[in-house]
Amino acid sequence: MSARAIISEITGIVAAPEPLAVRAEAVLTTLRRRLRFDAGRISLHDPERRLQPTLASCGYDQRLLEYFDGPELVHNVELLGLHRRATPVRISSLPIRPAELPLWAEHLHPAGFREGIAVPLRTTDGRYFGVFSACTESATPICDTTCGFLARTSTVIAHAVDPMRTIAAMAGLVTDAVAGVVLTRGGNIEALPGLPGHRLLAPGSPVLAEAISCYRDGDSRAGFLTPTRPPDPPGYLKVTMLTCGEQLPHHLTAIIVLHSPGDLRHLSHREMTILGRLITGGTVEQIAAALRIPQSAVNAALEQARTKLGARSSAAAVMRAADLGLYLPPPPVPGCVASDSALRLDGTFPTT
Structure with a gap:
């Protein structure tokens, strides 16, 4: 031959x-x-x-x-x-x-x-x-x-x-991607071929920490929202985590991609914040205390979210938000990430 x-x-x-x-x-x-x-x-x-x-x-x-x-x-x-x-x-x-x-x-x-x-x-x-x-x-x-x-x-x-070829092909399934990284078994990140990195996905960032948490919880796919940061215009990005799968006998374990948020169903920042805290196990009482708002305001926001998501109940609204990735995760425990990356929870965007 x-x-x-x-x-x-x-x-x-x-x-x-x-x-x-x-x-x-x-x-x-x-x-x-x-x-x-x-x-x-x-x-x-x-x-x-x-x-x-x-x-x-x-x-x-x-x-x-x-x-x-x-x-x-x-x-x-x-x-x-x-x-x-x-x-x-x-x-x-x-x-x-x-x-x-x-x-x-x-x-x-x-x-x-x-x-x-x-x-x-x-x-x-x-x-x-x-x-x-x-x-x-x-x-x-x-x-x-x-x-x-x-x-x-x-x-x-x-x-x-090259296992990165398979990983890049998987990342290509996420439309409108603007940045991405590959998560390793040790919790480190590597460059994702075909996509630039992003400071929202930098080591120690709350976005990366949440994506890693989703992976370690056993999710094969997970999505959630994050506010943009200056100099990008105010808005949101969707974060999608995809596990690499058992077919890759390697230290590369998951793909984390930033992309367009898609249809937000007119959810407000507060509604997405409350949904995120409910998804991660918070109670109405705990959420009200954390956001420093009355419990009635939490319930009102949840009812608005239920209507916008077309769900029959509040529980169904929370499940639908989780499935669609239409929620803002709670900020990490203080001391786990840099303080300047904490999210505002009062319905406004960070300005610094």
Whole structure:
């Protein structure tokens, strides 16, 4: 199979609407026909847990796979400098002696492998996210032609198995998006391809804290409103949180996107605030005390919201607001976020 045919086939895999693991298996199968290796693996880097778990593999026994998915593999990657390299590295031309690489000396060589190659996977903008590696039982050194082929092909391989592609496609389901980030398992954020970041989604912001809370509560999808901040004109943005799903064996867990609020059903700021506090478990008495208004005012606002939402009861209005994301969450507990990001609850927009 020619190099051109291999690249063409992998390009077809890139375009296929398949889950990430299925695409990775297809890439591995295609490469094995061209390179004729005895065992191979595609892995994704998890920087928070310092692991590089397997996405797809062939030819390795269970003991080796368990080692690959354990904490020592990243140390080997760093010894080789794969996370900094842009080109493949062969066992026969390692930058260190093979005996100094635990992966090879203690695991792959005793398992009968005599040559191997590792190819760092990077996006077109240089982001490292994993490795394609292959081993042979033959001691014949992998030739320069094969190294050159893999160097040329590494970008398209990376494009086929980059989890951010799947995540960006999921984010594309949210119309009118103006900004977004990706939430990690450790509560950190990463850039979302195709969308800029936003200070409302910055670490420590109340908007991000609420979205993280929705994710940790087990919601697969959640939405709520947030007031805009200067220099944007007064108004609202919708915040939508989507979990990445189990099909991504990675540290990336959820997408958080800002977009147009859509039809607000003429709800007032106070009504959306009261709905938000009811959704999060507040009582009429507690809400009245927090907003420093009479309980009768809370009930009147709730009745207005019920009418605007077309609900048969106050309870149904609260459920509908939750389903539609037409509510303003309560501000976080003081001390959890910066004080200048607290929301006003008196029906006006912040001016600073």
